Amino acid sequence: MKYFAGIDVGSLSTDVVIIDEGPRVVGYSIVTTGAKSTTAADKALAAALDRAGISRDQITAMIATGYGRVSVPLADKAVTEITCHGLGAHHLFPGTGTVIDVGGQDSKVIKVGPKGKVLDFNMNDKCAAGTGRFLEVMADKLEVGLDQMGPLSLTAKREIEISSVCTVFAESEVVSLVAQDEPVADIIRGLHRAIVNRIWNMVQLVGVNPEVTMTGGVAKNSGVVALLEDKIKAKINISDEPQIVGALGAALLARNSR
Numbered sequence: 001m002k003y004f005a006g007i008d009v010g011s012l013s014t015d016v017v018i019i020d021e022g023p024r025v026v027g028y029s030i031v032t033t034g035a036k037s038t039t040a041a042d043k044a045l046a047a048a049l050d051r052a053g054i055s056r057d058q059i060t061a062m063i064a065t066g067y068g069r070v071s072v073p074l075a076d077k078a079v080t081e082i083t084c085h086g087l088g089a090h091h092l093f094p095g096t097g098t099v100i101d102v103g104g105q106d107s108k109v110i111k112v113g114p115k116g117k118v119l120d121f122n123m124n125d126k127c128a129a130g131t132g133r134f135l136e137v138m139a140d141k142l143e144v145g146l147d148q149m150g151p152l153s154l155t156a157k158r159e160i161e162i163s164s165v166c167t168v169f170a171e172s173e174v175v176s177l178v179a180q181d182e183p184v185a186d187i188i189r190g191l192h193r194a195i196v197n198r199i200w201n202m203v204q205l206v207g208v209n210p211e212v213t214m215t216g217g218v219a220k221n222s223g224v225v226a227l228l229e230d231k232i233k234a235k236i237n238i239s240d241e242p243q244i245v246g247a248l249g250a251a252l253l254a255r256n257s258r
């Protein structure tokens with residue numbers, strides 16, 4: 001049996017997916033990128049190999065993606081995230097027409113064709129608002145775990161508008177809302193609305209081409225997903241592990257290369 005690996009070195013997480021010829025996922029891992037992306041890449045690969053129960057020399061081909069893709073000397077080739085998220089999303093949900101990837105540092109809207117080929121895209125990598133980093137900063141400020149943001153926001157009772165579009169100003173707005181004793185759930189809901197408005201502006205530039213599939217860590221936030229579904233007026237496809245979709249696309253490309 002031949003095995004192929006995809007490795008996505010993102011700003012927050014480094015993700016590895018190993019597939020066989022099937023293609024079937026035989027192992028994957030998600031580790032924090034931290035300060036040194038080469039170390040994270042080694043760690044993530046070792047963890048995924050361990051789960052797959054195979055050794056590094058059993059990997060026939062490996063492709064790297066993500067902003068840190070150039071710092072993966074073990075990979076045979078580096079490919080952009082746009083291509084990889086398109087392919088990964090299409091593989092999981094063959095009806096995908098639009099991919100929304102919201103990661104830690106950037107967000108992208110990708111229009112894909114029948115085979116997962118990229119037709120058009122739009123990307124925001126200039127500003128933290130509209131990315132997962134915005135939510136990380138706010139979770140930290142509110143002393144709420146990232147995984148609690150979604151469930152908490154769904155219990156919100158009242159609409160609070162966060163008027164600042166900039167992360168730094170929105171953070172001071174949060175500080176004053178906390179000082180006014182506003183319920184945390186309502187504040188989080190307001191923050192989710194702010195990030196979703198940003199993402200929605202990007203989606204409109206590319207257009208909604210159903211079905212819509214969301215990838216990246218922010219797809220794990222049920223509050224953001226619910227508000228985005230309201231805007232799109234349709235259900236969004238989300239896989240069990242949306243953070244590894246880019247790495248899956250890279251692994252599929254590695255398989256096609258042999």
Ligand SMILES: Nc1ncnc2c1ncn2[C@@H]1O[C@H](COP(=O)(O)OP(=O)(O)OP(=O)(O)O)[C@@H](O)[C@H]1O
Nearest residue numbers: 010011012013103104105106132133147216217218
């Ligand atoms: N368990 C969780 N629940 C809710 N949100 C989460 C969870 N884990 C991560 N996130 C969100 O996902 C974001 C990171 O996503 P991801 O790992 O896809 O980013 P990345 O690929 O490293 O970044 P980029 O693609 O921008 O370089 C975090 O900023 C956070 O907002």
Ligand SMILES: [Mg+2]
Nearest residue numbers: 010103216246
């Ligand atoms: Mg990413």
